[in-house]
Amino acid sequence: TQDRVFNFAAGPATLPENVLRKAESELYNWRGAGMSVMEMSHRGKEFMSIIQKAESDLRKLLDISDDYAVLFLQGGATTQFASIPLNICKPQDPVDYIVTGSWGDKAFKEATKYCKPKVIWSGKSDKYTGIPDFNALDQNSDSRYLHICANETIHGVEFKDYPTPAALLVADMSSNFCSKPVDVSKFGIIYAGAQKNVGPSGVTIVIVRKDLIGDAQEITPVMLDYKIHADNNSLYNTPPCYGIYMCGLVFEDLLAQGGLVEVEKKNIKKAQILYDAIDESNGFYRSPVEKSVRSLMNVPFTLEKAELEAEFVKEAAKEKMIQLKGHRSVGGMRASIYNAMPLAGVEKLVAFMKDFQARHG
């Protein structure tokens, strides 16, 4: 509607309008409970029904088998950078990291405190614009796990397929979670902060194979121990109740759209028209990322005339398209077009880009 902007932020990010409307209608008095979800006991029957439905809908969406626990945690994906080695490694265990951008690098650095990680491939010298050839990876055969960041939010590089790990594959899916079908059985752990594709910040979702739970290092804080959370169905302490409720509404909405096969089709279409606009601009706009691994979610691009970038952002904001400035570490522009960005938003951006080029090209 008229008073809403098209928000291209990388996260917290735009949420589906119908989900916001539904939350609005249930805010004051949730389904006759006489109170809002924010005021409920996390152990009461109302909230129990909310978290259980959220979990079962997520299981349907990603076809998650009973071999996996689904945890709704706090602390952001950043906390998982430590939780993962603490839960599944001993301090001397070697582990492998593929670093395709800033987030993979942060995950690696945090792991150095709790195990013996090694970067077996880094895209840094190419300014994080690619993904390695899996056959050429030099994995340590004793590695406890291989860590990837499935979609680098800042650099816009996305794994389209996954390497076969020596032991376990662990993936940070924060910025492409639920954007397409994923074969969960290929992974030991999948984790994601909610605030890009599936809800507000404050909820971190961890999908972990059950046989990996229960062998955490002794120093593991109780709040980082998967066993504590799995044994208590994510209700060991007070969870981020409202955030979990919002994620549940998003999962319902994704199922109503026909599930992730349909969602992926829409995401491909949106990304296609934006990348086409960039590629067909005769160099006025440029995407630095290698074509085959361009992200469907985060689209960084630069202007040939870098001095026009501030003007681009300013003019776009005037037309109610906001948060298009690239991350401070890479500059340029970035359009994040998560599930909830409507096609109309991308079409409007592309029309604006063409008009901007016509005026400044």
Ligand code: PMP
């Ligand atoms: N991983 C990725 C891929 C991210 O995009 C982000 C957030 N931008 C993080 C990890 C960190 O997440 P959080 O802020 O939830 O700790």
